Amino acid sequence: SMGTIGCVTKGATMVFPGEGFDAGATLKAVAGERCTGLYGVPTMFVGMLDHPDFDTFDLTSLRTGIMAGSPCPIEVMKKVVSLMHMAEVTIAYGMTETSPVSFQSSVDDPLEKRVSTVGRVHxxxxxxxxxxxxxxxxxxxxxxxxxxxxxxxxxxxxxxxxxxxxxxxxxxxxxxxxxxxxxxxxxxxxxxVKDMVIRGGENVYPREVEEFLYRHPKVREVQVFGIPDPKFGEELCAWIVLKPGQTATDQEIKAFCAGQIAHYKIPRHIRFRTELPMTVTGKPQKFLMREAMVDELGLVTPKTA
Incomplete structure (x- = not known):
């Protein structure tokens, strides 16, 4: 079975998706059917890249596809191009309410533009x-x-x-x-807009911190979000899923950040999780992570108008 929005193409033939995403089944379908295109959200590509048998699948038939649905970490995009042979992969951005895509990168855009932007207007x-x-x-x-x-x-x-x-x-x-x-x-x-964290008067965009943490060799997935703080108004928290077989400490992650990003962008709270709360289409649910941290730390959330 393939992902809910993952689908592969083989010439004029379609390999239809199953009800739920299964990284192994998707890799098997791509290799077995010699598919040329693969579609999915970043979490699905991460799942395939980290599959224990990834190296045993011949994915050289792959050429193109679309990664969309939630922000595509630059490091993941680079691996999809190099390890999955999807040199012509494109990134798309939009929302259900806009049918859905309003920006998309082109297959001949420079790689740097394809890994760091969502392309140009449709x-x-x-x-x-x-x-x-x-x-x-x-x-x-x-x-x-x-x-x-x-x-x-x-x-x-x-x-x-x-x-x-x-x-x-x-x-x-x-x-x-x-x-x-x-x-x-x-x-x-x-x-x-709602995710922007204002810590002690400084605007922090969680996406920027996430992109930095994805460079850590042990990090598989990461989400950064703000939680209430009596001193700074808001404080940063990171939930991290490590790559299989890896262990890490919050001190190790903070040391990785020290001197590389501004001190106020270094997450104060770091938690290691086996998985992150996601919607069925692979969108991270920061509000659930925030609520869990508020409960864990016994925080009082400020009343919103």
Whole structure:
């Protein structure tokens, strides 16, 4: 069985996905059917790369595919290109409400652009990044990403209020994602508006810290999020899944960060987990991690308006 959104292509033949993702079954299908394309979320690719029998599968038929659904860690992307032979893999970004893709990298984009951005805007779609007041931000500055065009939904079923919150009177869908768009039009998702952590007056984007921690040779998966703190307002916490057979300490992870990233970006709380809470499509659920840490540490969450 393959992933819920993982599917492989073989010429004009489709290998259909099963009900749940199974890394071994997917690798077997790719090798056995000589598939050329593979689709999935980053967690699925991580699962395949870390499969104990990965080296026994002949994946040389692979050439292309799409990785999307949640931010694609740069280190994972590089391994997919080098170890899974997907030299023409593309990254896509969007949301269900925008049918779904609004940005996508191209197969002939430079590798650096393909591993560090989600590509450029799709044809016939408009995009912009805005500040808290709704003004378009400067080129390269972070802002909330908005999408407008044929792909934007009519609205949420039987929920006019939620629709009005998401789509403004000018037809812009507010994604809730923080992004930068460079002078060439390449977009980089830097985090969620709600995920941004303000620690002692400093803005911290968890995505940036996650990308750094993915460089640690023992780290398989990591999620960084903010939890309430009486002194700093918010403090950073990291949940880490180590690669099979590895052990690590929080001191080891902090030492890895020391002198490499700003002191206020080093997670104060580090927890090692066997798995991270995910949606069925492989999106990490930071709110569940946050709630678990609040319970564990006996924190009082500030009242929100």
């Amino acid at each position: 044809p016939h779609v408009e995009v912009k990044a805005i500040d808290a007041d709704g003004a378009t931000v400067a080129v390269g500055a972070p802002g909330e990403l908005c999408t407008r065009g044929y792909s934007v939904m009519k609205g949420y079923w039987d929920d006019e209020e939620k629709t009005r919150e998401a789509i403004d009177p000018d037809g812009w869908m507010h994604t809730g994602d923080l992004a930068t768009i460079d002078a060439e039009g390449y977009c980089n998702i830097v985090g969620r």
